[in-house]
Amino acid sequence: MTDTKKIGDVLCTELIEAANHDRNILAVTSDSRGSAALNPFVDAHPDQLVEIGIAEQNSVTVASGLAHSGKRPFVFAPAAFLTMRSIEQVKVDVAYSNSNVKLIGISGGNSYSVLGATHHSLQDLAITRAIPNLEIYMPADEHQAQGLMRYLATSPNPAYVRIGKVALPTLYPNVTQAFTKPGKANILSNYGQDVAIVAMGETLAIANEAAIQLNQLGIHAQVIDLVSLKPLDQATLNQVADQTHLIVTLEEHSLYGGLGSAVAEALAPRGDTKVHIIGFPDEPVIAGTQAEVFNYYGMDATSVTEKIKHWLR
Amino acid sequence: MDIQALQLKAAQMRLATWQMIYRAKTGHTGSDLSCADIVTALYNDVMQQTPATFTNPNRDRYVQSKGHAVEILYNVLADAGYFPQADLLTYSQFNSPYIGHPTNHINGIEMNTGSLGHGLGLSVGMALAAKLDQRDYRVFTLMGDGEQAEGSVWEAAMAAGNYHLDNLTAIIDHNRLQISGPTESVMNSEPLAEKYAAFGFDVQEIDGNDMNQIVTVLTAENNTNKPRLILADTIKGKGISFAENQASWHHRVPTADEYQQGIDELQTVIGGLSK
Numbered sequence: 001m002t003d004t005k006k007i008g009d010v011l012c013t014e015l016i017e018a019a020n021h022d023r024n025i026l027a028v029t030s031d032s033r034g035s036a037a038l039n040p041f042v043d044a045h046p047d048q049l050v051e052i053g054i055a056e057q058n059s060v061t062v063a064s065g066l067a068h069s070g071k072r073p074f075v076f077a078p079a080a081f082l083t084m085r086s087i088e089q090v091k092v093d094v095a096y097s098n099s100n101v102k103l104i105g106i107s108g109g110n111s112y113s114v115l116g117a118t119h120h121s122l123q124d125l126a127i128t129r130a131i132p133n134l135e136i137y138m139p140a141d142e143h144q145a146q147g148l149m150r151y152l153a154t155s156p157n158p159a160y161v162r163i164g165k166v167a168l169p170t171l172y173p174n175v176t177q178a179f180t181k182p183g184k185a186n187i188l189s190n191y192g193q194d195v196a197i198v199a200m201g202e203t204l205a206i207a208n209e210a211a212i213q214l215n216q217l218g219i220h221a222q223v224i225d226l227v228s229l230k231p232l233d234q235a236t237l238n239q240v241a242d243q244t245h246l247i248v249t250l251e252e253h254s255l256y257g258g259l260g261s262a263v264a265e266a267l268a269p270r271g272d273t274k275v276h277i278i279g280f281p282d283e284p285v286i287a288g289t290q291a292e293v294f295n296y297y298g299m300d301a302t303s304v305t306e307k308i309k310h311w312l313r
Numbered sequence: 314m315d316i317q318a319l320q321l322k323a324a325q326m327r328l329a330t331w332q333m334i335y336r337a338k339t340g341h342t343g344s345d346l347s348c349a350d351i352v353t354a355l356y357n358d359v360m361q362q363t364p365a366t367f368t369n370p371n372r373d374r375y376v377q378s379k380g381h382a383v384e385i386l387y388n389v390l391a392d393a394g395y396f397p398q399a400d401l402l403t404y405s406q407f408n409s410p411y412i413g414h415p416t417n418h419i420n421g422i423e424m425n426t427g428s429l430g431h432g433l434g435l436s437v438g439m440a441l442a443a444k445l446d447q448r449d450y451r452v453f454t455l456m457g458d459g460e461q462a463e464g465s466v467w468e469a470a471m472a473a474g475n476y477h478l479d480n481l482t483a484i485i486d487h488n489r490l491q492i493s494g495p496t497e498s499v500m501n502s503e504p505l506a507e508k509y510a511a512f513g514f515d516v517q518e519i520d521g522n523d524m525n526q527i528v529t530v531l532t533a534e535n536n537t538n539k540p541r542l543i544l545a546d547t548i549k550g551k552g553i554s555f556a557e558n559q560a561s562w563h564h565r566v567p568t569a570d571e572y573q574q575g576i577d578e579l580q581t582v583i584g585g586l587s588k
Contacts, residue, residue, distance in 0.1 A: 026445075050441065053475075058434050058468035065438015068424060070370060071445070088428060089465075093435060097417055097425040 004167035005142035008037035014149035026073040030059045036076035056081040064093035067100040079105025079121035095133040108162035109252030126257025135159040136229040138201025143172040147179025164202045183231035192220020193243045199250045209301035241273040255279045321586040323353040328579040329388040337405040343550040343562035345385035348486040359531040378432020379457040380414040395421035430463025440481040459491030461502035473540040474513020481540040488549035490560040514542040521545025
């Protein structure tokens with residue numbers, strides 16, 4: 001059985017490690033230290049926590065001021081609030097002013113499930129992707145989260161990281177293979193060139209499972225992990241498009257403006273590649289557990305397998 | 314710098330701003346003239362900051378939250394030597410960094426502002442960093458009174474009070490006018506003094522066009538363990554008789570006749586102060 005790990009726990013452990021060596025590392029919270037799994041950080045470095053209260057806009061602005069004066073703040077807040085309520089602060093104070101702020105969106109996508117649309121972030125990739133000077137990540141497993149955090153702890157660049165709530169299976173054997181650098185995608189598995197499935201973060205394991213199912217049916221897929229949505233690895237996408245003419249994207253996000261849109265925009269000028277986008281339709285999200293909702297919208301591994309069979313017919 | 318020299322400097326900055334706006338045919342005229350004395354005092358007497366020390370981590374910091382009054386800031390910075398005066402000839406021209414709101418592409422400007430309600434929170438972050446690093450620099454921010462309708466101002470005020478940021482001085486350019494008319498009728502934010510006191514600020518009220526009062530309050534020690542709020546009563550359009558207290562001059566560009574009359578008025582003031 002594969003190991004699983006909550007990405008929030010990994011980020012906390014890595015942040016403690018970074019803070020052990022750099023007293024400028026700060027966690028900025030909006031009454032979110034518990035939901036962000038940051039209590040061990042608070043215990044280890046109580047002087048490196050800045051609590052802003054339930055004020056996500058202010059948490060981003062204050063973090064920008066802190067960064068401007070030499071601090072390295074990591075702002076932890078539910079992704080829905082961090083990227084929607086605070087989006088102007090992200091655009092102006094972080095990206096436009098070029099502040100060294102890392103925005104950690106916790107419980108992203110549909111993680112909060114039955115808590116409702118107020119707590120879902122299914123538009124965050126679309127809106128953050130359109131802001132210049134902002135890197136975007138969704139770590140897919142424990143090792144990638146480790147590699148990403150080690151990079152973020154020393155990078156000067158503004159970045160948005162979206163993570164989910166549930167424990168994710170370990171997909172990579174080590175940190176080096178999981179994360180190399182921004183804009184460098186990974187080929188997670190490669191059974192052949194009938195189809196390529198492109199995913200990131202929580203949907204990567206689903207894509208991988210679909211590739212295994214397809215292989216058993218004699219359909220040979222490769223699974224591409226973008227690693228960073230911005231910068232986007234255009235070169236790897238071109239290589240994939242050279243090899244296969246069917247690309248399927250899978251994301252925990254609206255069909256509009258997210259990972260699938262990014263891949264389609266990147267490949268459309270070639271004119272030789274079909275891109276199918278799997279994600280949340282443009283409608284109010286049905287209530288249910290995350291697994292039930294994924295199943296309902298055809299985003300679980302079996303549904304993805306069926307769709308790909310259909311598209312290859 | 315003595316008070317009369319600062320008054321003269323402020324008048325010269327008003328003149329340069331008037332000329333710049335007329336030349337470029339754009340700018341927030343009334344807003345610039347309102348806070349000209351405050352911005353002049355900050356850079357010529359109050360703050361521990363020079364062009365040579367602008368990158369020093371111990372420098373005092375200024376964040377202009379009412380970013381639209383950028384023309385007065387540009388002229389004060391150019392006069393203080395942060396960049397060549399001639400650079401301002403490109404103001405609002407194609408591909409110029411000297412655009413209609415402050416950006417940190419320009420030497421002397423800390424942060425990009427323009428969207429209202431950001432400066433106080435940015436200043437809270439800078440002041441908090443000083444506390445964390447045990448540095449003794451001060452942070453100043455200038456807001457408009459119309460800006461007080463932005464909810465983010467009050468999130469930041471709450472944090473400033475919570476963290477007892479006595480190294481933070483927020484100034485409100487209290488000219489009581491905004492683009493649509495009197496602030497009190499557009500969205501009444503009064504009583505500002507009581508509101509900031511309730512948020513944990515030490516509140517001081519001054520005449521914000523009186524150089525003596527400005528310098529006195531901005532250089533005074535703060536032993537209150539609270540952030541300080543200066544409610545600076547000002548006159549929008551100050552220094553140009555026909556622009557004073559007129560909301561229509563918020564971002565109006567003078568006609569040729571108005572321009573010349575304004576020049577005459579400002580040069581009379583400069584002449585009087587130069588004696």
